[in-house]
Amino acid sequence: MRIGLILIAFFVVGKLNAQIDLQDAPWKKLPCDTLQTQLEMNFCSAKKIRMADSVMKVLYNSILNSLDKEIKSQVKISNPNDNDRQHLKSLNERIRLFKESQLTVERYVKSIQGYVSEEFSGGSIRTLMVNQWGLGLTEERIKLLHNMIEEFGLK
Secondary structure (H helix, E strand, C coil), rough: HHHHHHHHHHHHHHHHHCCCCCHHHHHHHHHHHHCHHHHHHHHHHHHHHHHHHHHHHHHHHHHHHHHHHHHHHHHHCCCHHHHHHHHHHHHHHHHHHHHHHHHHHHHHHHHHHHHHHHHCCCCCHHHHHHHHHHHHHHHHHHHHHHHHHHEEEEC
């Protein structure tokens, strides 16, 4: 399992400079639609969301690393002027807000999954539905993080 997640990380790192095609994402290649039992489908959907979550974390950490590098380059300035100090302050605020946004997204996903879980309470399809909703929201976050990398030149 860990090797699979490492391979996914390489997949994402290789695609950071190119548009990520979620139709061709590794979790889309799992044969969950061909499985026969609910238990198999539940396990497969859980594997899909773990894979997508690992991709999201790679993108998130890539953005944080990019911002950290920018801070380190600002700190090295020997005689910072007001603009340099303001830029450093802005970078720190962006990092704070970015981390806060990730926590907010994580809480949102858990909340929606909780709602879906209650909706299908007692049903054998419950786990599958919770995972599918979580996967859809995770894919949306992946798109957003990728757009941030593209838009703000965070590589």
